[in-house]
Each structure stands twice: as C-alpha cells, then as structure tokens.
Amino acid sequence: MEAGTLAGSQPIAHGHRAAKPRTGILKYLLTTDHKLIGVMYLWLSFTFFAIGGIFALLIRSQLAAPGLHVLPPEVYNQIMSMHGTFMIFFFTIPIMAGLSNYVVPIQIGARDMAFPRVNAVSFWLLVPAGLLMLTSLLLHGGSAAAGWTSYPPLTDRQYSPGPGVDLWILGLHLAGASSILGGINFVVTIFNLRAPGMTMFKMPMFCWAVLITQSIILVATPVLAGALTMLLTDRMFGTSFFHPAAGGDPVLWQHLFWFYSHPAVYIMVLPGMGMISQVLPAFSDKRLFGYKGMVLATAGIGVIGFMVWGHHMFSTGMSPGLRRFFSFASMVIAVPTGIKIWSWLATIWGGSIRFRTPMLYGVGFISLFIIGGITGVWLALVPFDVQVHDTYFVVAHLHYVLFGGSLMSIFAGFYYWFPKISGRMYNEAWGKVHFWLVFIGMNLTFMPMHIMGMLGMPRRIYTYKPEYAIWNHISSAGAAILGVAMLIFAINVLLSLWRGRRAPEDPWDHAEHNKTLEWTTSSPPPAENFARIPIIR
Amino acid sequence: MNRSNQSRRSILPGLAVLGLLAGLCVASPAFAWLVNPVTPVAHEVRGLFYKAVAVTSFFFLLAELLLLVAVLRFRAKPGVPAATFHENVRLEIVWTAIPALAMVILSGPAFTTLKSMETVPQSDLTVEVVGHQWFWEYRYPKYGVIFANEPLVIPVGKIVAVDVTSIDVVHSWFVADFGVKMDANPGRINHTWFQVEKPGVYGGQCAELCGVLHGQMLITVNAVSPEEFERWIEQKKKGA
Numbered sequence: 194m195e196a197g198t199l200a201g202s203q204p205i206a207h208g209h210r211a212a213k214p215r216t217g218i219l220k221y222l223l224t225t226d227h228k229l230i231g232v233m234y235l236w237l238s239f240t241f242f243a244i245g246g247i248f249a250l251l252i253r254s255q256l257a258a259p260g261l262h263v264l265p266p267e268v269y270n271q272i273m274s275m276h277g278t279f280m281i282f283f284f285t286i287p288i289m290a291g292l293s294n295y296v297v298p299i300q301i302g303a304r305d306m307a308f309p310r311v312n313a314v315s316f317w318l319l320v321p322a323g324l325l326m327l328t329s330l331l332l333h334g335g336s337a338a339a340g341w342t343s344y345p346p347l348t349d350r351q352y353s354p355g356p357g358v359d360l361w362i363l364g365l366h367l368a369g370a371s372s373i374l375g376g377i378n379f380v381v382t383i384f385n386l387r388a389p390g391m392t393m394f395k396m397p398m399f400c401w402a403v404l405i406t407q408s409i410i411l412v413a414t415p416v417l418a419g420a421l422t423m424l425l426t427d428r429m430f431g432t433s434f435f436h437p438a439a440g441g442d443p444v445l446w447q448h449l450f451w452f453y454s455h456p457a458v459y460i461m462v463l464p465g466m467g468m469i470s471q472v473l474p475a476f477s478d479k480r481l482f483g484y485k486g487m488v489l490a491t492a493g494i495g496v497i498g499f500m501v502w503g504h505h506m507f508s509t510g511m512s513p514g515l516r517r518f519f520s521f522a523s524m525v526i527a528v529p530t531g532i533k534i535w536s537w538l539a540t541i542w543g544g545s546i547r548f549r550t551p552m553l554y555g556v557g558f559i560s561l562f563i564i565g566g567i568t569g570v571w572l573a574l575v576p577f578d579v580q581v582h583d584t585y586f587v588v589a590h591l592h593y594v595l596f597g598g599s600l601m602s603i604f605a606g607f608y609y610w611f612p613k614i615s616g617r618m619y620n621e622a623w624g625k626v627h628f629w630l631v632f633i634g635m636n637l638t639f640m641p642m643h644i645m646g647m648l649g650m651p652r653r654i655y656t657y658k659p660e661y662a663i664w665n666h667i668s669s670a671g672a673a674i675l676g677v678a679m680l681i682f683a684i685n686v687l688l689s690l691w692r693g694r695r696a697p698e699d700p701w702d703h704a705e706h707n708k709t710l711e712w713t714t715s716s717p718p719p720a721e722n723f724a725r726i727p728i729i730r
Numbered sequence: 731m732n733r734s735n736q737s738r739r740s741i742l743p744g745l746a747v748l749g750l751l752a753g754l755c756v757a758s759p760a761f762a763w764l765v766n767p768v769t770p771v772a773h774e775v776r777g778l779f780y781k782a783v784a785v786t787s788f789f790f791l792l793a794e795l796l797l798l799v800a801v802l803r804f805r806a807k808p809g810v811p812a813a814t815f816h817e818n819v820r821l822e823i824v825w826t827a828i829p830a831l832a833m834v835i836l837s838g839p840a841f842t843t844l845k846s847m848e849t850v851p852q853s854d855l856t857v858e859v860v861g862h863q864w865f866w867e868y869r870y871p872k873y874g875v876i877f878a879n880e881p882l883v884i885p886v887g888k889i890v891a892v893d894v895t896s897i898d899v900v901h902s903w904f905v906a907d908f909g910v911k912m913d914a915n916p917g918r919i920n921h922t923w924f925q926v927e928k929p930g931v932y933g934g935q936c937a938e939l940c941g942v943l944h945g946q947m948l949i950t951v952n953a954v955s956p957e958e959f960e961r962w963i964e965q966k967k968k969g970a
Binding site for chain 1: 771772774775778779782783786787789790793794796797800801804805806807810811812813814815816817818821822825826829830833836837840841843844847848863898899900902904906907909911912913915916917918920921933934935936937938939940941942943944945946
C-alpha cells in the first residue's frame with residue numbers, strides 16, 4: 194500500500210510534484226504540505242495566544258486592586274471564560290499540533306502525513322472555530338461566561354439565554370473535530386510511514402510523545418463532543434440530561450467534561466515534554482537518559498491520566514470510595530512524572546551545556562514544572578483539595594503546569610526549530626531577554642496566587658476582599674512584565690523572519706548521536722523533505 | 731581543604747536565607763487558615779498539609795538542587811567533553827520505587843483526615859444551606875427559622891450538621907477557617923459538618939462560579955456562646 198511506495202527509496206512518487214509550485218496566497222490556501230500547514234498552525238495559534246494574552250492582561254488589570262471597575266462583572270466573566278478557552282483550545286492544543294505537524298514526518302523520515310488533505314481540513318476547521326468564539330463576544334448577551342468549564346445549570350438557556358454558549362459549543366465542536374482528525378492522521382503516520390530501519394524504539398522521544406498524545410486525543414475528545422452535544426440539545430431541543438427538575442443531573446456534565454479535560458492536560462503537556470527531551474540532550478551533548486523508561490513513563494501517564502478526572506470534583510459530594518480511588522490514582526501519576534524529571538536531570542548531568550535560548554527554556558521548564566507537580570500531589574490529598582479547591586491556589590497550580598510546563602516547552606521547541614522552519618536565525622540576545630522576563634514575570638504573577646488561595650480567595654471573582662490586595666498587586670505587576678516579554682518575543686520573531694541571518698542545516702551543531710533527521714536536510718527542508726528517503730541503520 | 735571550606739561558607743548564607751523565608755511564610759498572615767484553624771477538621775487539614783509539605787519538600791529540594799548544581803557545574807568548557815552515560819537500570823528502579831513508597835505513606839494521613847471530614851458525628855444542630863443567585867438562605871428546621879441575606883449564627887462548641895443544596899445553579903459553601911467547602915447542587919443534598927472552637931465572626935464566600943455576581947456572594951458566620959445562641963434563636967422565632 195501507500196506506506197510501501199512512500200517509504201521506498203525511489204526519489205519521489207507524489208502526485209503534486211509535477212505541477213508548477215503555487216505562489217502567493219494560493220500556496221497557503223490550497224496546500225497539503227505538512228510543513229506549510231505546520232507553519233499556518235503556528236501563525237494561527239500565536240494569533241490566538243495574543244488574544245488570550247490580552248484577555249489575561251484585562252483580568253489582571255481588573256484585579257490589580259480591590260473594587261476596581263475596569264470591567265463590569267458580566268464582561269469580566271466573559272473575558273475570564275474566553276481567556277481559558279482560547280489558551281487551552283486555540284493556543285496550546287493547536288500549537289502542539291502545529292509543531293508536531295512540522296517536525297514528526299521529517300523525524301520519522303516520511304515525505305508528508307499519511308492523509309495530507311485531512312491534515313489541511315484539520316487546520317482549516319480551526320479558523321471558523323476561533324472566529325465563532327471571537328464573534329460571540331460582540332453579540333447581544335456576549336460570549337459564554339461560565340468559565341472554560343461551562344458547568345450547567347449556569348449554561349442552561351434559563352441562566353445563559355444569549356447565543357454565547359451555543360457559539361462556544363459549536364466552536365469547541367469544530368476544534369474537537371480538528372483534533373480528532375489530526376489524532377487519526379498522526380497515529381497512522383507514525384505507525385505506517387516510518388523510513389526503512391526506523392523501528393519504534395529508534396524513534397526520537399518527541400515522536401513517542403506525539404504518538405501517545407494523539408492516542409489520548411482519540412480516546413478523550415469524542416467524549417467531550419458527546420457532552421457538548423448533550424448540552425446543546427438541553428439548550429435547543431428541550432432534552433434534560435443536566436436538568437435536575439426533569440430527572441437529569443448537572444454533576445453528570447462535570448464527569449463527562451473532566452473525563453476529557455483531565456487527559457487534555459496531558460494533551461497539552463506531553464508533546465512539550467517530548468520537545469524538552471530533544472532540547473536537553475541537544476544542548477548538553479549527551480544522549481537522553483533512560484529512553485525506554487521515558488517511553489514507558491509517558492505511556493503510563495497516558496493510561497493513568499484517564500483514571501484521575503474525579504480529583505476535579507472532590508467537593509461535589511462524591512461517594513467516599515470514589516474519592517479514595519481518584520485521590521490515590523492522582524498521587525500515583527506523580528511517579529511516572531517524577532521518572533521524567535529525574536531522567537532529564539540525569540540527561541544534563543555531566544554534560545557540556547550550551548545555554549542558548551531553547552536550553553534556557555528547557556531548564557526553566559524543569560524548575561517550574563517541579564513546582565506544579567508538587568502542588569499537584571498536595572491537591573490529590575482530598576482534605577487539602579477541599580480546602581483550596583476553586584480558590585486561587587488551583588489557579589496557581591494549573592498555571593505552573595500549563596505556563597511553567599506547556600508554554601515554557603513551547604518556547605523551548607519554538608526557538609529550537611525556528612531556524613529549521615524559517616531558514617533564519619532569531620536574535621539570541623533578545624531571546625535570552627525574553628526568557629528572563631518570562632521566568633521572572635511568571636513567578637511574580639503566579640507564586641502569590643498560592644497564598645491568595647490559602648487565604649481563601651475563590652477563583653473567578655471579579656473583585657475581592659481587601660485582605661487579598663497585596664498579593665494581587667504583586668500578581669498584576671508580574672503580568673505586566675509578561676506582557677512586555679511577549680511584545681519583545683513578537684518583535685524578535687518578526688524582525689528575524691524579515692532579516693535574520695540565514696540558518697545552516699544544523700545551526701546547533703548537534704552531536705552525531707543527537708542528530709535527528711530534520712537536522713540532516715536544508716533549512717527549511719525542501720518539498721517532500723528528502724531527495725531520497727533515508728535508510729536508518 | 732580550602733576549597734571545601736569556601737564552598738561551605740558560600741552555602742551557609744543561602745541556607746540561612748531559605749530558613750528565614752520559610753519562617754516568614756509560616757508566620758505571616760498569608761497562612762491564616764494554617765495558623766488559626768477553628769474546627770477539629772481544619773486542625774487535621776493543617777496537620778495533613780504540614781505532612782505533605784514535609785514528604786514532598788524532600789523531592790522538591792533534591793530536584794531543584796540537582797538542577798541548580800548541574801547548571802552551574804556542567805557549563806560547556808573547551809576541552810571538557812560531555813559524559814557518555816545514558817542509562818542505569820538500578821538508578822531508575824530507585825527513583826521509581828522511592829516516590830511510589832512516599833505516595834503510599836502520604837495516603838495514610840490523607841485518608842484518616844478524609845474519614846473525619848466525611849463522618850458527621852451525632853449533631854446538636856442541623857442547618858440547611860440553600861444557594862440562590864446571589865445570596866444564601868439558611869434554615870434551622872428544629873426551630874422553624876428561615877432567613878436569607880444575613881449572617882449564619884451558630885453556637886460555639888456544638889456540632890453543627892450542614893445540609894447543602896441549591897435552588898438554581900451550582901454554588902459552593904466555603905468557609906476557609908472551618909476547613910469546609912461543599913458544593914450546593916440543585917437536585918441533590920450534600921452533607922458536611924463543623925464544630926467551631928472559638929467565638930468570633932468568620933468570613934467565607936461562594937466558591938463555584940454562579941453567574942454575574944458570584945464575586946459578591948459572601949458568607950458570614952457568627953459563632954456565639956450557646957446561651958447567646960438560644961437568646962438569638964428565640965428572638966428570631968418571634969420575629970418570624
């Protein structure tokens with residue numbers, strides 16, 4: 194079948210190759226090339242990141258001091274909900290898909306994804322999905338305003354009469370469909386299109402991380418789609434899945450939502466861990482420590498990740514047996530996560546470390562992710578969780594995981610592959626300035642939130658009691674630093690794209706044993722990646 | 731000799747600063763609920779928190795320290811090649827088994843505390859809490875007293891059983907000093923309890939996003955002496 198012909202060593206067997214290469218806007222609109230699609234994913238996700246970031250700055254402006262009126266309460270709830278929705282569904286998940294799209298086919302020695310047209314569909318579904326979300330802000334009644342979790346009955350028609358929640362549901366449906374199609378594509382690609390000799394256990398760690406992530410997507414995302422459909426029919430057609438008065442149960446939504454959304458944390462973190470497993474060896478000139486242990490740990494996280502969703506619901510009145518099960522499972526998942534941390538430390542130990550920007554982000558990732566992991570263990574302990582659940586402590590924890598974890602790894606991977614993707618070097622000095630501002634700003638913003646939460650400040654409130662003021666001042670100051678940092682990042686990227694130094698094949702001088710296939714082709718790689726499909730010894 | 735002395739000297743101030751920071755953290759009002767829990771459960775939760783900190787800070791400090799040392803020590807130097815080791819099964823077994831063991835150990839106190847949280851003892855008083863957008867309704871079924879938008883009044887030292895529900899959307903009744911947070915779900919009644927040790931006015935607020943004015947759905951609990959409570963409830967009964 195196709196796999197055979199594509200993986201064969203004849204030069205090129207693809208249909209499109211004979212046609213004249215398209216130029217201008219059509220080149221992007223009609224492409225099925227995984228690299229162009231990857232680049233479009235990056236542009237789109239970073240645009241959504243900017244939007245989500247502006248929402249974050251609005252939130253921190255409103256909360257800079259108690260009793261401010263930057264945003265009225267109903268608008269605050271919309272902005273807060275859209276911040277979460279955009280950062281999770283329209284930035285972190287898609288940008289991971291984008292970087293995976295660009296890198297995975299090259300790393301396994303393939304010419305493209307298994308289903309190039311489906312790949313284009315995956316990308317183009319995200320555009321209307323994001324637009325639906327954004328336009329909902331402008332409609333009468335505004336956007337969905339029940340948090341990114343949208344618990345009914347608050348999202349029922351009775352309490353959210355406007356079209357905001359409907360557009361939120363439809364937008365997520367499209368984004369979910371994009372994810373599911375991408376999941377099928379990645380799994381098939383990795384299983385079938387590996388170059389001759391590229392056995393599973395010769396694959397770079399990043400490909401393993403993507404394979405496991407995309408498998409999680411395939412199991413979890415359809416459940417979200419089902420739950421969204423139930424919410425939609427409750428709102429539109431009078432069903433009563435979540436209406437207590439008609440025999441439904443709002444807690445059912447929480448179970449279905451978190452059955453998807455806890456694994457979604459791993460969907461957002463595992464590919465980043467894969468990137469870190471590339472970057473740390475590359476810049477310390479060592480092999481990744483404990484490769485097979487890392488693969489097993491990642492797979493373990495993928496499996497146990499489906500058994501811990503209940504820890505988001507410890508205060509719902511869950512049965513004692515379930516509480517204990519979810520509590521212990523959530524503690525257990527710290528073990529494979531710990532294996533990864535120790536293995537990364539052993540990877541850089543004894544190395545010859547070069548502190549280029551990707552490496553700074555790699556080290557920053559470890560130091561911050563440890564904090565998110567430790568508070569994660571605390572939160573697995575039901576009594577402590579009940580104490581701080583739905584307070585700023587959880588906001589702090591989740592940002593150490595998703596900002597300190599996912600975002601730091603995204604920057605590590607982005608700076609690492611930027612020369613490969615764009616064919617140009619970014620400005621190293623400004624890259625480092627960006628890192629230090631992000632690292633300092635991140636801690637200033639989110640560390641005080643632990644304390645706010647322990648003091649009892651709930652999350653998702655538009656203003657707060659005066660006793661929490663000092664910590665909120667600090668947090669908002671940190672957010673301002675982050676805003677400046679991201680501006681510097683944007684300018685650095687744009688200027689580098691315009692007039693950065695040309696990048697060679699391998700700008701990082703990888704040691705031979707760390708040189709994955711993308712560093713053996715030009716920067717950027719040619720159409721269909723390789724003149725001849727490489728044969729792995 | 732000289733060298734090790736030097737490094738010891740440079741580590742000491744660092745340790746001192748760390749200790750000072752830790753002390754400040756624990757002593758500061760930031761940890762109010764940790765310093766001033768006012769129910770038996772809140773005491774236990776604080777104890778559990780300290781145990782969790784003790785167990786996990788070993789791993790936390792070890793990992794961050796190793797990272798710091800690696801970053802300082804293994805910066806690329808001309809003529810110094812990178813080490814070549816990349817596996818060690820024994821080490822991998824150790825760093826899997828020890829954290830796993832720590833988790834099992836930690837689950838002990840966690841489940842004990844959970845047990846006392848879940849077991850509602852024979853109560854002296856039952857209060858029904860009903861969440862509304864955006865206020866709390868309190869009912870004392872034994873006395874036939876119902877009111878809303880006023881502080882909850884309870885007798886100090888008595889065991890108060892709390893039945894929590896909601897009339898509209900999901901709310902959550904949360905008083906940090908009590909170690910109590912219970913979701914108010916429409917169509918369900920959840921049970922929790924507390925026994926306040928000291929008279930005083932305790933604040934809390936709704937902890938589950940419930941709409942526009944979620945941020946203003948405050949809770950005030952007046953814990954008064956049993957005698958004062960009797961006087962208050964009599965007056966309430968007459969007033970109703």
